[in-house]
Amino acid sequence: MTTNCNSTEYTDKQxxxxxxxxxxxxxxxxxxxxxxxxxxxxxTQDELIPNTDLGNLEIISPQELAEALGDDAHTKENFLRTAVMMAIANGVYSKQEADVVHEFQSALGLDLEAMKSLEATLWHPEEQKTGEAKNPDLLQPVKKWLDGMDIDDPRVARFVCKMIPSECPFERDIKLFGKKIVHIPPMCKLNPLYDQLVGLRFRSLSFLADDCKEDVTPYL
Known part of the structure; x- marks a missing residue:
């Protein structure tokens, strides 16, 4: 899809x-x-890299990622923001996900207070069954950090619009061999950063509609 954006777009390698x-x-x-x-x-097929098959994508090492993204701090922070979004999309920031994100953060040379607050608050969701954080103020740095993500590339904007649902997803059961193994509540109730994700989605929609003059109906 061709846009009329006067934006700073990332390279295909990035x-x-x-x-x-x-x-x-x-x-x-x-x-x-x-x-x-x-x-x-x-x-992969529709927005970001149309000529890349999902089957050809492989996991990436922190060092390879850092080399490909380059030295621009803005680019590196925006990637890390979307990585956090991927990790917390279901409301649970697992230790395995946190370890990968931390390795990426280190390789990218980023030292962010927001990440420390996220780790301290979300690594052990089983301790927060009541939905109350140990200290609500702990989340303020990561909320401010996510709110600070600039949208200046149409492919990233489309990624955000597709990844973050337009409405709070319904609760659902995950089944294996016909048996329920886990129940997932609605994301808006589970995820304490849901408002930040929705705000990011709105900014992405506005960028596509106002700056790129794209039809955003498919994302609504």
């Missing part, structure tokens, strides 16, 4: 590494479910 980084996060907890596969596939 976008390919970006997507492989997200795939690495998705694989981290061993639960790369059908919905995640379909999301990555649609983004």
């Amino acid at each position: 976008i390919s590494a970006w997507l492989r980084g997200l795939l690495t996060v998705a694989y981290a907890d061993g639960n790369f479910d059908r919905e995640e596969q379909e999301l990555i596939a649609s983004l």
Whole structure:
């Protein structure tokens, strides 16, 4: 899709590494479910890298990611923001996902207070069954950090619009061999950063509609 955006777009090499980084996060907890596969596939084939087959994508090492993304701090932070979004999309920031994100953060040379607050608050969701954080103020740095993501590339904007649903997803049961193995509440109730994700989605929609003059109806 061609846009009229006067934007700073990432190179194909950066976008390919970006997507492989997200795939690495998705694989981290061993639960790369059908919905995640379909999301990555649609983004690969339709928006980000049309000539890349999902089957050819492989996980990426932190060093390879850092080399591909380059030295621009803005680019590196925006990638890390989307990596965090991938990790917390279901409201649970597992230790496996956190470890991968931390390795990416270190390789990219980023020292972010927001990441420390996220790790301290979300690594052990079983301790927060009541939905109350140990200290609500702990989340303020990561909320501010996610709110600070600039949208200046149409492919990233489309990724955000596709990854973050337009409405709070319904609760659902995950079944294996016909037996329920886990119950997932609605994401808006489970994820304490849901408002930040929705705000990011709105900014992405506005960028596509106002700056790129794209029809955003498919994302509504």
